Amino acid sequence: MSALSPADAAIDDHALLVLMERAAIDAGRAIMEIYAGDFDVALKGDNSPVTHADKAAEAIILTALREATPDIPVVAEEEVSEGRTPGHLGRRFYLVDPLDGTREFVGRNGDFTVNIALIDHGVPILGVVHAPARGMLFSGGPDGAREAAVDAEGRFGPYRQIIARDCPARMVAVASRSHRTAETDDYLAGFDIAECVSVGSSLKFCLVARGEADIYPRFGRTMEWDTAAGDAVLRAAGGGAWTTEGQLLLYGKREQPDDCDFANPSFIACGRWVPAQS
Template sequence: MFLSRLLDPVKSAAREAGAELWQLYQSGDFEQQQKADLSPVTSADLAANRIIINRLSELTPDIPVISEESYCIPLGQRQDWPRYWLIDPMDGTQEFVARSGDFAVSIALVEHGWPALGVIYWPKEDVLYYATRGHGAFKQQRNLINRIRVNEHQSGDILKIAISRRQPLQPIVDLLQNKHDVEYVALGSCSLKSCLVAEGKADCYLRLGPTGEWDTGAVHVIVEEAGGKILDSEFTPLSYNRRDTLANPDFMVMGQASIPWQQLIKARVTERNLTA
């Protein structure tokens, strides 16, 4: 009941932030800077961040918020939180700057170290993806709401893999045990590619390179409620709020459980997996 009461206000907050992003995207009236890690941030990210934090603070003043665009709270202060909001006010800033339209608002509620509520809003398409733990995953486009499930992949079907528009393909190809009968589906935004798996338009998404826990929090519950899984590159579950940094290891978003994923994708131990 607690999660269900939160869902509609969180969807509204995501839409409001997304509307601000879309207005700034269309007008071109935003400034771009570079973070310490050389990734881009814009005044639009910060505007959306303010909207979401204000709305969540009004909705649940006792629940803390972790955002990509806010100061990183030390682990010692946050590790015992029973629940917290985990947000990315604009997932896909590079896509925003590049004018592809493939960017999204991401809001998750993490309870006892595991995502329990997730909302993704894609302003360009006016689409909401959302889920609460134990109640299924849904896609809402305007007033049409449909429950979503991962693709019912059959033996012999072409395996559809979601990939980035901006990253080289070869590292992904190198992870595949069988490189035949594969189709690549390109889209921007980490969360939107994960939602492709959740709604059955791709069978998996392999993510190599830096991401934060805010990139996976909301989609984690959406993908799992749709019948899929998100695992790291060693086929173990991602974790939340257990590390000094909020960096994710490389990860895989996998659809139908009956697909022999460990026969198709090479497990990969990386330095980041060992030290994160």
């Protein structure tokens, strides 16, 4: 595959999105091979779990991105956990979470995803979320958001356009399966919520993007690689992720006075409406 310079990538974001989709699907196949058997679970320095699937998937993604676009830096979860972070990000960079929802992977409930996003001036402009156990691919880019079914061989069917919906009188909320907090429940108590669905990984963003849910509040720690791809899909579908101060979530945050590099503040992801400041 021939390399694309940053200038080429800026012109041909469609080709970049296809590259990211293919990398995510290939990583998903490797994950499912490990998922089908026995695997060991280790703990990283922050006590979060990591498996061979995380590392195998990241290696596949990094090879694909760096071979095709060597001049675009990559911030990848497992590399960062090992102390390897690009010194200078520049205007554009990738954020990669090779296995978002490792707890779901270990628990074998299927709610895990492969996340790849391209950031431009702090904004997630391209994003791919692949849920290999569910056989689904979600992506967002210059032509909007779309989804497709993916089979076990990595073949995917026709794209279907997805659009976030306007805020209804009674909303459907989504919340983290593994990290739901009392603060989340308190926040949702201020809305007329018809149903609250617990889902793992960045699938929460995708449910809002496809108009099946309306709001996803997240209080507490997340990292940029956890959210960027899902946020890109949601923005392409007409929604977005907002801080509790009412600002769109930005990416590439470093030297933060109160947190580590690439850590997110609390946020509210929603459909085609803007949440009030909390």
